[in-house]
Amino acid sequence: MGRFIEGRGRAQGILLPEQLDDYVTESNPVRVVDVFVDELDLDKMGFDGVNPAETGRPAYHPSVLLKIYIYGYLNRIQSSRRLEREVQRNVELM
Template sequence: LVGLGFERATPSLVGRPAYHPSTLLKLYIYGYLNRIQSSRRLEREARRNLELIWLTGRLTPDFKTIADFRKDNGVAIRKVCREFVLLCRRLKLFADATVAIDGSKFKAVNNRDKNFTDRKLQARMEQLEQSIARYMDELDRADREPTSLPDERIPHLKEKIESLKAQVQKLGEIEVRMRAAPDGQI
């Protein structure tokens, strides 16, 4: 443990002896394997879990000691993990087909503009067609009754209609790609 860089691996000649790094390393690895990251929960487990009581030799370090061990010996803990992987390779415990999966979770972005199925595409097309029809009705009303709509709103409506028509065209291109997709969706 001294060679890996653990602090307090050799006991001090004065004062009360500290917890040996091997005990705290066992506790840390137990927490890692059992998904217990909190030093407070590890402290609780060291007092109640028979497996951990046996593993630590009935020693029950408090949460601050566990947290400080992690903080002070992070580099040494990484070296232990590296040495473990090297040992497993020397013993030929790893094969080329070994796959490691972690439990990371990522929030996906799959909003309505990025996910298309046949039903969603048709609903979106109908919605755009209705919006175009509504804007066209407003323009027709403005032609019949010039005072019902301010003059500065007319170019804005025409711009909106062009934008919606471009979206309809884009959805048409997506529909062609979707029909060619093996699972019928994009």
């Protein structure tokens, strides 16, 4: 993903005592959303920003933002401000 802001890996162990993946069950819907969005060809679907610009601050990859949006839709979170709070506190979204 080249010039995009990269998050920490899910296998990292410095944020919480254990790995983040350990806190999300195998049957959690966020795992399905993760795999589903990773399989999409966002460039063919017309998403802007899939190919990053060479200048300016790196953006978040559109697939990450789409995963957050789908999570909000599944959990009836319509406000972007509420989604932002969920991303900061909810281990499923980290």
